[in-house]
Amino acid sequence: MSSTFLGMPAAPPRSPYGTGNLRGERKFPAAAHDELRDEQLRRNLGKATRTIRGKRLDVTAELPDWERLRDAGSAIKTDTMNRLPELLQELERKVTEHGGTVHWARDGVEANEIVTRLVQETGSDEVIKVKSMATQEIGLNEHLTSRGITAYETDLAELIVQLADDKPSHILVPAIHRNREEIREIFRAAIPGVDPELDSVPAHLAAAARAYLREKFMTTQVAVSGANFGIAETGTLSVVESEGNGRMCLTLPRTLITVMGIEKVLPRYQDLEVFLQLLPRSSTGERMNPYTSMWTGVTPGDGPQEFHLVLLDNGRTAALADEVGRDALNCIRCSACLNVCPVYERAGGHAYGSTYPGPIGAVLTPQLAGMHAAKDDPNSSLPYASTLCGACFDACPVKIDIPSLLVELRHQHTEQSGTTAEKLAMKAAAQVMKRPRLYTAAQKAAGAGRVVAGRDGRISHLPPPFAGWTDSRDIPAPPKQTFRAWLASAEGAAELRAAAEEGARKPGHDGEQVGPGRNGTHVSPGRDAEQVGPGRDGTHVSPGHDGEHVSPGRDDEDGDQG
Amino acid sequence: MRIGLFATCLGDTLFPEAVRSTAVLLARLGHDVVFPPEQTCCGQMHVNTGYQREPLPLVRGFAEQFGDASIEAVVMPSGSCAGSVRHQHGIVAERYGDAALRAGVAGVQAKTYELSEFLVDVLGVTEVGAYFPHRVTYHPTCHSLRMLRVGEKPLRLLRAVDGIDLVELPEADACCGFGGTFAVKNADTSTAMLQDKLGNVAATGAEVCTAGDSSCLMHIGGGLSRLRSGTRTLHLAQILASTRSTPYVMQTDQLSEAAR
Numbered sequence: 001m002s003s004t005f006l007g008m009p010a011a012p013p014r015s016p017y018g019t020g021n022l023r024g025e026r027k028f029p030a031a032a033h034d035e036l037r038d039e040q041l042r043r044n045l046g047k048a049t050r051t052i053r054g055k056r057l058d059v060t061a062e063l064p065d066w067e068r069l070r071d072a073g074s075a076i077k078t079d080t081m082n083r084l085p086e087l088l089q090e091l092e093r094k095v096t097e098h099g100g101t102v103h104w105a106r107d108g109v110e111a112n113e114i115v116t117r118l119v120q121e122t123g124s125d126e127v128i129k130v131k132s133m134a135t136q137e138i139g140l141n142e143h144l145t146s147r148g149i150t151a152y153e154t155d156l157a158e159l160i161v162q163l164a165d166d167k168p169s170h171i172l173v174p175a176i177h178r179n180r181e182e183i184r185e186i187f188r189a190a191i192p193g194v195d196p197e198l199d200s201v202p203a204h205l206a207a208a209a210r211a212y213l214r215e216k217f218m219t220t221q222v223a224v225s226g227a228n229f230g231i232a233e234t235g236t237l238s239v240v241e242s243e244g245n246g247r248m249c250l251t252l253p254r255t256l257i258t259v260m261g262i263e264k265v266l267p268r269y270q271d272l273e274v275f276l277q278l279l280p281r282s283s284t285g286e287r288m289n290p291y292t293s294m295w296t297g298v299t300p301g302d303g304p305q306e307f308h309l310v311l312l313d314n315g316r317t318a319a320l321a322d323e324v325g326r327d328a329l330n331c332i333r334c335s336a337c338l339n340v341c342p343v344y345e346r347a348g349g350h351a352y353g354s355t356y357p358g359p360i361g362a363v364l365t366p367q368l369a370g371m372h373a374a375k376d377d378p379n380s381s382l383p384y385a386s387t388l389c390g391a392c393f394d395a396c397p398v399k400i401d402i403p404s405l406l407v408e409l410r411h412q413h414t415e416q417s418g419t420t421a422e423k424l425a426m427k428a429a430a431q432v433m434k435r436p437r438l439y440t441a442a443q444k445a446a447g448a449g450r451v452v453a454g455r456d457g458r459i460s461h462l463p464p465p466f467a468g469w470t471d472s473r474d475i476p477a478p479p480k481q482t483f484r485a486w487l488a489s490a491e492g493a494a495e496l497r498a499a500a501e502e503g504a505r506k507p508g509h510d511g512e513q514v515g516p517g518r519n520g521t522h523v524s525p526g527r528d529a530e531q532v533g534p535g536r537d538g539t540h541v542s543p544g545h546d547g548e549h550v551s552p553g554r555d556d557e558d559g560d561q562g
Numbered sequence: 563m564r565i566g567l568f569a570t571c572l573g574d575t576l577f578p579e580a581v582r583s584t585a586v587l588l589a590r591l592g593h594d595v596v597f598p599p600e601q602t603c604c605g606q607m608h609v610n611t612g613y614q615r616e617p618l619p620l621v622r623g624f625a626e627q628f629g630d631a632s633i634e635a636v637v638m639p640s641g642s643c644a645g646s647v648r649h650q651h652g653i654v655a656e657r658y659g660d661a662a663l664r665a666g667v668a669g670v671q672a673k674t675y676e677l678s679e680f681l682v683d684v685l686g687v688t689e690v691g692a693y694f695p696h697r698v699t700y701h702p703t704c705h706s707l708r709m710l711r712v713g714e715k716p717l718r719l720l721r722a723v724d725g726i727d728l729v730e731l732p733e734a735d736a737c738c739g740f741g742g743t744f745a746v747k748n749a750d751t752s753t754a755m756l757q758d759k760l761g762n763v764a765a766t767g768a769e770v771c772t773a774g775d776s777s778c779l780m781h782i783g784g785g786l787s788r789l790r791s792g793t794r795t796l797h798l799a800q801i802l803a804s805t806r807s808t809p810y811v812m813q814t815d816q817l818s819e820a821a822r
């Protein structure tokens with residue numbers, strides 16, 4: 001018997017990307033440019049994120065085991081992603097056993113069609129909704145509207161956004177970009193029968209929304225929700241919220257349809273212990289969230305008598321295929337990373353163009369929907385919408401290393417972009433930097449930058465693409481002398497010798513007497529040839545005269561360009 | 563101790579005084595300072611902009627120049643370059659290097675330090691004999707704070723400086739908005755962040771805003787210069803190297819150091 005050698009298996013084709021609200025119309029810098037001009041937005045965002053940052057720090061600092069909770073959360077999530085298929089099948093089995101029906105949706109289009117069909121089968125043309133990122137991601141409301149079904153958002157902030165025909169700008173506080181006055185105007189214009197004298201006192205605004213929603217809760221027969229967690233072991237679904245509107249939606253209607261991203265599954269019921277501590281403290285800065293609803297299938301005579309679970313992929317399998325990027329699927333949507341992000345705080349959520357804004361959006365969106373759908377895909381700008389300051393990583397309750405993911409996505413972007421002007425510049429820079437001789441020459445050329453500097457030694461105007469820098473900052477003209485030139489100069493040698501002599505006069509701080517001459521090497525460069533030269537093993541101790549060195553090291557040969 | 567000094571490309575070319583001060587300070591503390599002359603750049607800008615193939619020779623070069631066992635520690639006046647060596651060189655070596663490079667990188671990573679952590683953790687000193695009779699505020703740069711976790715170390719060094727009037731910077735841990743190429747690619751957002759930082763710096767009434775990274779100082783300093791502010795920027799090393807016998811001479815002009 002002979003077998004046919006088929007060669008090394010190729011990488012499997014990447015799963016399809018997701019559809020829906022996962023791509024803006026413009027790149028981040030252009031969108032942010034406009035958002036930044038909205039002073040109101042910046043003030044609201046600054047105030048809200050600052051308040052919530054403080055609250056979060058207080059309630060996380062008071063737990064002695066907070067760091068270990070984070071580790072546990074991270075470990076459970078990583079374990080979940082490592083065996084996602086089996087956990088999802090277990091979840092399906094358990095939900096079905098308890099009288100629910102499970103549907104699998106490959107993407108947003110399929111999920112929208114499934115939900116629409118399920119609503120139509122009930123005969124209702126209205127649904128009430130619990131705030132849900134997943135349905136926002138797939139554009140469910142718009143889809144239902146196109147099929148003659150009206151969806152009512154019942155979370156106060158989502159309601160404001162919906163009534164204003166607006167888009168949410170924050171995962172947790174979707175109307176963070178609106179102030180009270182604006183909300184009053186929105187209510188007066190859009191809530192039927194609202195008191196025309198309605199003022200902007202928060203309690204009055206809340207009462208107006210409550211009166212409007214109560215009627216919807218009591219009369220609507222179908223609810224659509226998302227899910228924070230789905231427990232594979234028991235088939236239990238859970239929604240965590242603050243206003244009680246979720247509890248109403250999850251208990252009053254006859255039919256409940258839950259759309260859950262497949263990454264929301266958790267292995268065991270016990271895992272909730274970890275996440276129900278991590279989530280409220282990270283998101284709202286509360287010790288516990290006011291309402292935690294859990295349900296398992298259907299219970300005869302109690303709550304919805306029909307339960308459908310729609311499991312949504314929409315690019316999640318594609319993200320899972322990425323060894324580095326898959327960590328983003330561990331996200332529990334607490335929004336802590338948004339609240340600490342200096343970029344998000346200034347640019348706001350809309351600039352990201354996706355359902356998922358902020359640091360997590362910048363790593364999740366490109367993975368769910370890709371970043372090379374067309375030339376100049378707006379999503380390709382998202383990994384660059386960060387200074388890599390690392391505040392998000394510190395805040396994340398499941399320790400997602402967002403800065404490293406951003407760097408990885410940037411790498412994937414440049415790898416897929418072919419030859420660009422930037423790549424050529426980077427190549428050229430590396431070519432210079434790896435050759436000390438060329439590098440020294442380039443430093444001298446940089447000294448020519450002194451020519452364009454003003455007499456006070458500052459450069460106030462640079463041509464594009466660096467004009468962005470000089471729009472608001474000067475840049476110093478290069479100094480007359482580089483460090484290495486100083487080191488090789490008589491002045492440098494004298495200064496270092498004086499410092500070394502001073503050092504030799506006092507005992508070393510680490511207890512040992514150190515100073516020049518130890519190991520036969522010297523402290524610092526000098527011009528005396530006997531003191532300079534290659535040290536042991538061919539390394540140089542110091543430069544010789546005028547920066548030229550005698551080097552047994554590498555020549556100017558190209559390195560491995562891999 | 564035999565210390566390999568890494569000047570960083572930015573320090574070597576644009577901010578030599580910060581590197582000079584680092585060398586002088588370490589020598590004054592009684593240590594052997596060596597400067598492998600083939601050193602250039604750690605490759606951070608490449609990696610952070612998305613390029614990991616291109617800096618491979620830089621990663622290799624760094625490991626070769628500082629790999630020698632006679633160099634007991636590699637010290638640099640930059641938190642972000644130290645962060646790059648410790649956190650990014652391994653990624654590049656893993657992806658595009660060979661076993662020898664991976665081993666070399668691991669060896670040199672383990673002895674790489676940013677100046678303040680080297681002084682406090684390795685040498686165990688906070689009092690370096692510095693004298694700096696000026697009002698100073700300290701900006702903790704993001705990479706030193708969150709990548710290296712230098713924490714209070716720079717402040718402990720500053721508090722021990724003779725004559726200093728150290729004032730706390732409000733919202734100190736907020737990013738200044740630099741982020742390497744971020745400042746160019748997202749200039750508007752970067753500027754908005756910088757403005758808030760400048761406001762906080764101004765509120766301290768300090769003569770000097772210091773930090774452990776010339777790059778962030780270039781950003782903050784560039785903004786202060788544009789505003790013709792009375793505050794100037796100075797690298798932490800320059801304050802620590804200033805003594806009664808050789809004090810730092812304050813210049814009023816923000817950028818005059820580089821312009822000399």
Ligand code: SF4
Pocket residue numbers: 282330331332333334335336337338360392395396397398399400
């Ligand atoms: S990435 Fe982390 S901090 Fe950000 S929303 Fe997700 S879980 Fe929260």
